[in-house]
Amino acid sequence: MNLSNFGMDSITLAGPLEAKLRASRASGFSQIMLWARDLAGHPGGLDEAVRLVRASGVRVTGIQVMRDYEGLDGALHEYKLDIARQMLLVCQAVGAPLLMVCSSTSSHASASMPLIARHLAKLATLAVPLGVKVGYEALSWGRHVNQYEQSWEAVELADHANLGVVIDSFHMLANRASLDGLEDIPSAKIAMVQLSDFMWRDIRSAEERLETARHLRVFPGEGAHSAELTDLLRRLDRGGYRGDYSFEVFNDDYLQLAPEIVAQRAHRSAKWVTDQVLRRSLDVRRPSAAHAAMA
Template sequence: MNLTNFGLDSITLAGPLASKLAACRAAGFSQIMLWARDLVEHPGGLEDAIRLVRQSGLRVTGIQVMRDYEGLDDGLHAYKLDIARHLLRVCKAVGAGILVVGSSTSGHASGELDRIARDLAKLANSAVPLGVRIGYEALSWGRHVRAWEQAWEVVDMAAHANLGVVLDSFHMLAGGDELEGLEDMPSEKIALVQLSDFMWRDLGSLDERIETAGHLRVFPGEGCHSAELSSILRRLDRGGYRGSYSLEVVNDDYLQLPPDIVCGRALMAAKWITDQVLRRSLQVRAYAGRTL
């Protein structure tokens, strides 16, 4: 694991698309997670935004986010599938490897897991010709799928090679997800790992969880859950995950700072993360080499 494994989510940085790209590149990051609105709200238009991304030299980790897609009936399903296919074309245009799909919060969505799995498999199939993978993320306030185990159950049920799980440490920590067994998930079925923390131990209500998620996240190493984050990272490392980590830190304070300052904090977080994994791995290897 090294800096090339890490990218910064554009939602963490203030300013226009060009300044976000430049700050990430100057800090030494090689990839960035973009939100579709970064592109469509660019003053120069979508084509110019795509040109800026391509010229930046940054790899686009993925595009966020398709919401409330799965488990819908008839016209609602057709509408959401059409929107998702447009987003897939945006992914292809900027070379994004993943479209992130958050678990549905809609009151119109079915909770039947086999139906959710079928809908995700259909979208994964649509993404194949475009070279984009679908990553399914459990939101801790999702209506039916709230924990990583449930997301994995659905992805496993869908049995589609182009569909994987997006693990988000905020939602895992905020929802009190069980970490036992995380290392047993096949590493090739993990599409992406998103990392952040927050500054207090408990989130007492759903409203507080949503407020914290949207305004008060902090970088790994800055919050109150360093031990749990370390456990997540080490379990994933033991399980063989060698893919990308995206620092998804949504924080109103950071949006008042120059992007280069925030990128500096992101680099410190990446170093903290690699230390947590590498130090533990070296200890295990040293112990394994002893004569007992």
Template sequence: MNLSNFGMDTVTLAGPLEAKLRASKAAGFSQLMLWAKDLAQHPAGLADAVRLVRASGVRVTGIQVMRDYEGLDGALHDYKLDIARQMLLVCKAVGSPLLMVCSSTSAHATGDMEHIVRDLAKLANLAVPLGVKVGYEALSWGRHVNQYQQSWEAVERAGHANLGIVLDSFHMLANRADFTELDDIPAHKIALVQLSDFMWREVRTAEERLETARHLRVFPGEGSHAKELSNMLRRLDHNGYRGDFSFEVFNDDYLQFTPEVVAQRAHRSAKWVTDQVLRRRVTVLQATAGHPEMA
């Protein structure tokens, strides 16, 4: 695990796309998670935004976010499928290897797992010819899928090579998730890990959860869940995950700073994350020194 495993998320940084790309690269990050609106709302248009990203040399971690996709019927399903096709074309244009799908919050969506699995498999099929993978994330306020174990169940049951799970530490911490069940997820089925923390030990109401998620997240190492995050990171490392980590930190305070200042905070957080894993490895080596039977 090194800095090349980590990337910023444009939602964390203030300013235009050019400034976000420049600040992320200057801080030592080689990848960046983009929101589709970063490209669509670029003053010079989508095509120019794509050229800008490609010319920057920054690798695109993925594109966010396909919302309220699964579990719909009839015209609603057809509408969302059309939106998904357009987002996949954006992924292809900008060289994104991943389209993120977050679990539905729609009152019109069914909770039938077979239906959810079928819809995810359909999207994964559509993405194959474009060279894009689909990652499915459980929002902690998702209507039917709101725990990472449920999103993993959907991915596992779909059994599609082009579909993986996205793990988001905020939603897992807000749900007080049991991290031991991470051991059940094969490392190659984890499409991405998104990292953030928050400043209080728990969120008591749905309103507080939404407010915290959308405005008050902080970087790992700055919040109140260092022990839980360390546990999560070590489990993922022990289980063989060697993929990307993205700092998805929605924070209104950070948007008042220059992107360079915030990117430096992210750099410190990346070091904190790697230290949690490396410290554990050193401890294990020391504990087993001179005791081959424990190695």
């Protein structure tokens, strides 16, 4: 694993689309996760935003985010399906291979796992001719799906080749999730891994969870859960995951800094993962010279 496996999430960077792309590339990243509003809100319009992204040479790893999609019925389901179709077209236009879908928080959504799975499979089928995959993520405050094991249950039940699960370290840390369930998820069914940390050991209320998630995340290596992140990353590596890692760091302080400065922090975080976490993991598994001589 090297820097090419890592990318920033545009939500972390201040400024217009051009500045985010420039800062990301200047810091050595070759990929970026974009939010649909980065493109839709560009002053020059969507077509100009797509041209900028393609001209930047930065690979788009995915588009965020389809919310409150699954488990609805009637007119609500048709409305959300129409929005999803439009977001898939944005993915296709900008060359993004993945549409991110986060678990519903809607009080109108059904808890039926078979229905959730059917809706995810329907979206994955719509995405096939556009060359886009669908990744499903469990929000830690999701109404019915709020653990990564549940998101995997839905993906497994959907049984669609174009659908995968998204592993998000923040939501796992916030829920104090056991990592043992990762062994049940084939690496080929992990669509994306999103990484971030936060600065305190405990989240003491639902309000603090939302506040932390939306305003106070930090990069891996900067927070209070380095040991848990190390365990997560090594398990994913041992399980065969070789896909993309995205730093999804919502942080109001970072939005007050020049994007170049924040991108440099992200670069240090990527180095922490590759040099301090995964390389040490490889060293532990590699036999020593003395052991090899005795063998």
